Amino acid sequence: MHIYVTGAATTKFGELWSASPRGLARQAVFGALKDAGLEAKRVQALFVGNMLSGMLGGQEHLGAFFAEELGLTVPAFKIEGACASGGLAVHNAVNSLLSGQYETVVVLGIEKMTDHKPEDVATALMGAGSEDERLAGATFPGLYAMIARAHMQQFGTTEEDMAAVAVKNHYHATLNPNAQFHAEITVEAVMKSSKIADPLKLLDCSPISDGAAAIVLSTKRSPHSVEVAASVVATDTLGLAQRKSLTQLAATKQAAQKAYTLAGILPEDVDASEVHDCFTIAEILAAEDLGFFAKGNAAAAIRKGKTTLGTSTGVVLNPSGGLKGCGHPVGATGVKQIAELVEQLRGNAGKRQVHDARVGLAHNVGGSGATAVIHILKT
Amino acid sequence: MHIYVTGAATTKFGELWSASPRGLARQAVFGALKDAGLEAKRVQALFVGNMLSGMLGGQEHLGAFFAEELGLTVPAFKIEGACASGGLAVHNAVNSLLSGQYETVVVLGIEKMTDHKPEDVATALMGAGSEDERLAGATFPGLYAMIARAHMQQFGTTEEDMAAVAVKNHYHATLNPNAQFHAEITVEAVMKSSKIADPLKLLDCSPISDGAAAIVLSTKRSPHSVEVAASVVATDTLGLAQRKSLTQLAATKQAAQKAYTLAGILPEDVDASEVHDCFTIAEILAAEDLGFFAKGNAAAAIRKGKTTLGTSTGVVLNPSGGLKGCGHPVGATGVKQIAELVEQLRGNAGKRQVHDARVGLAHNVGGSGATAVIHILKT
Numbered sequence A, B: 001m002h003i004y005v006t007g008a009a010t011t012k013f014g015e016l017w018s019a020s021p022r023g024l025a026r027q028a029v030f031g032a033l034k035d036a037g038l039e040a041k042r043v044q045a046l047f048v049g050n051m052l053s054g055m056l057g058g059q060e061h062l063g064a065f066f067a068e069e070l071g072l073t074v075p076a077f078k079i080e081g082a083c084a085s086g087g088l089a090v091h092n093a094v095n096s097l098l099s100g101q102y103e104t105v106v107v108l109g110i111e112k113m114t115d116h117k118p119e120d121v122a123t124a125l126m127g128a129g130s131e132d133e134r135l136a137g138a139t140f141p142g143l144y145a146m147i148a149r150a151h152m153q154q155f156g157t158t159e160e161d162m163a164a165v166a167v168k169n170h171y172h173a174t175l176n177p178n179a180q181f182h183a184e185i186t187v188e189a190v191m192k193s194s195k196i197a198d199p200l201k202l203l204d205c206s207p208i209s210d211g212a213a214a215i216v217l218s219t220k221r222s223p224h225s226v227e228v229a230a231s232v233v234a235t236d237t238l239g240l241a242q243r244k245s246l247t248q249l250a251a252t253k254q255a256a257q258k259a260y261t262l263a264g265i266l267p268e269d270v271d272a273s274e275v276h277d278c279f280t281i282a283e284i285l286a287a288e289d290l291g292f293f294a295k296g297n298a299a300a301a302i303r304k305g306k307t308t309l310g311t312s313t314g315v316v317l318n319p320s321g322g323l324k325g326c327g328h329p330v331g332a333t334g335v336k337q338i339a340e341l342v343e344q345l346r347g348n349a350g351k352r353q354v355h356d357a358r359v360g361l362a363h364n365v366g367g368s369g370a371t372a373v374i375h376i377l378k379t
Helices: A023-036 A051-056 A062-070 A085-098 A117-129 A131-135 A140-155 A159-174 A187-193 A250-263 A280-289 A300-302 A322-326 A328-344 B023-037 B055-058 B064-071 B083-099 B118-128 B132-133 B140-155 B159-174 B189-191 B251-263 B280-289 B297-301 B322-326 B332-347
Strands: A003-010 A045-049 A075-081 A104-112 A195-197 A210-218 A228-234 A272-274 A359-366 A371-378 B003-010 B047-051 B077-080 B104-112 B194-196 B210-217 B226-235 B272-274 B359-366 B371-378
Touching: A003 A023, A003 A085, A003 A322, A003 B194, A003 B272, A023 A051, A023 A062, A023 A104, A023 A210, A045 A062, A045 A085, A045 A328, A045 B104, A045 B251, A051 A104, A051 A140, A051 B297, A062 A075, A062 A140, A062 B226, A075 A085, A075 B226, A075 B371, A085 A210, A085 A228, A085 A328, A085 A359, A085 B077, A085 B083, A104 A328, A117 A131, A117 A140, A131 A280, A140 A195, A140 A280, A140 A322, A159 A187, A159 A280, A159 A300, A159 A322, A210 A328, A228 A250, A228 B077, A228 B189, A250 A280, A250 A359, A250 A371, A272 B226, A280 A300, A280 A322, A280 A359, A300 B251, A328 A359, A359 B297, B003 B023, B003 B083, B003 B132, B003 B332, B023 B104, B023 B210, B047 B064, B047 B083, B047 B332, B055 B118, B077 B083, B083 B210, B083 B226, B083 B359, B104 B332, B118 B132, B118 B140, B118 B297, B140 B194, B140 B280, B159 B189, B159 B280, B159 B297, B159 B322, B189 B371, B210 B332, B226 B332, B251 B371, B272 B332, B272 B371, B280 B322, B280 B359, B332 B359, B332 B371
Parallel strands: A045 A075, A045 A104, A272 A359, B047 B077, B047 B104, B272 B359
Antiparallel strands: A003 A210, A003 A228, A075 B077, A104 A210, A228 A371, A359 A371, B003 B210, B003 B226, B104 B210, B226 B371, B359 B371
């Protein structure tokens, strides 16, 4: 049996003061249904990816909550795995279709973060980390700063290399109408931005965002559908201290290897990849762990433009602008990555179209790498 | 393909002041693995059912959290659907096996509630309800009290009828070593207990509890395994105000009808059923909505002992003691129900053994009926 994405939609990402979670969900889901040419009554189950609604808003039971809002009286589930919640929701949805239990389902990824005080959001986000780390007062910028330091020491990666990731992703975001940021930035601007957790500066970090994305998954191919060639999850320790290496995410490597085998492709076959650049260093790790570049070689390649739109060699990384440029409403991100790749593989991505894109890879991470989810999409 | 429960274990339920979530998880999962005769390294995925860890404890990402604690470096997911989180986790686990993605998985249901202030727990639990209800200050006892009033008005159900449910379930709990309560109670004691939300009194309400339960699910039969003959979820509106009827849970009826068809059985074929008696009136509704009794007839039947252990006619309801007698650690409940039925169908339930039990039905509800999960188990 094969699984297809038959519809996809993403809302504007950003500081959406006048938007409610209900409104965002309606826009994303009804957009995806319209894109699929599907009536709502044909939907058989709803999978919701969300992390923070309980901690920040006091609302859980989001499966039933959004099912009611959307007028879908179907089995509904909330899947949570920190910033990988969206990808995990897609994985469970794919399995539910392969099981024969359902034939057409919707996955909604959604997060509303900017209604809350930044310190509350930072505290809530540490719910993704290990008890040791969060009770010691660590934050995710701090954890990724340690990863960055280790990578700099081991491979000679520089702060300018990391800055180049942000520059590229902001450039891509200027071509994406739904992106949070539409301003190009320079390596100098990144280097001069406020230090958050040395060596990471403000412009190395993905923002706090609101937004939603939805996809329709089906066991039946349709004219504009894209095939899900692999859906794989891997897990590592929550905390950095328990890991063998700080300069790779073992979960990403493990999930990617299995996904390439399942899809029958090699890393060099991937034309466009949405990778989890919650911090600039994370994109460098991802580009290596996913096999696009040898360990230690990704930073230079990214800096030389080999992963920028218009490149003639290699894979375009984060054509949407990524978490850094497009925004990072955590539960939405994993679904938005797939929605972006669907547009790319259909050739509908407008100014940010990756030339002749036929294979896409979505890479969604929870915490500092405890969960990794890989989806490979094919035309 | 068929799916089997090959191992099951439940911790003690109750006010477990000296137990940690980590310890409860280890006890339940390693107990289930031992019961299945399975090495941990054979487990291919972990599904965690939990509702409150984020809101009460600040810890999310529980899939990876418990995978690390248990030494399982496998794909891990947290599934949340309020008090139906456990049942929904089992449903997604079953589908993941049917999909061919995994062959052996573990489902852990867990909740640690008594470490927190009761008012904080009550507030957090309303995360299961509709926005209208929770922002208006409703509580679940209040919502079920409205259901009880409607049932009393429509069918002549009495407060003593509801009390009889608690009396039965406390009696069953005295036969269950893991139950929270081991004291028999009387109808008079229930009637004299403090009013919580008229007509519901303290002894009509399930308690705040700590506990965990785990099951091993596999695509392969084993000597002591029990077959999962149906796994079905249905959804209704979150809020009571949007429902056509207050005296039935439409989601329960819909899920049950589909489950009976899938399992190829009738309600009268069920020997033992763990139903979601979060309040005594909820067991009366369940006994009717599951088709064990005609609408309006369950209360009298329960009061006459027709659902009590040792009955010669009909189904035994909540041999474990149910949520009322055994306890209700919300994320654990849906998994514990299945663990109890596995013991019953194996004939290993000791003093609370249902005579010649061959078919079991687990009924897990989220909120005031927005989510219903039915599992039918067969020897």
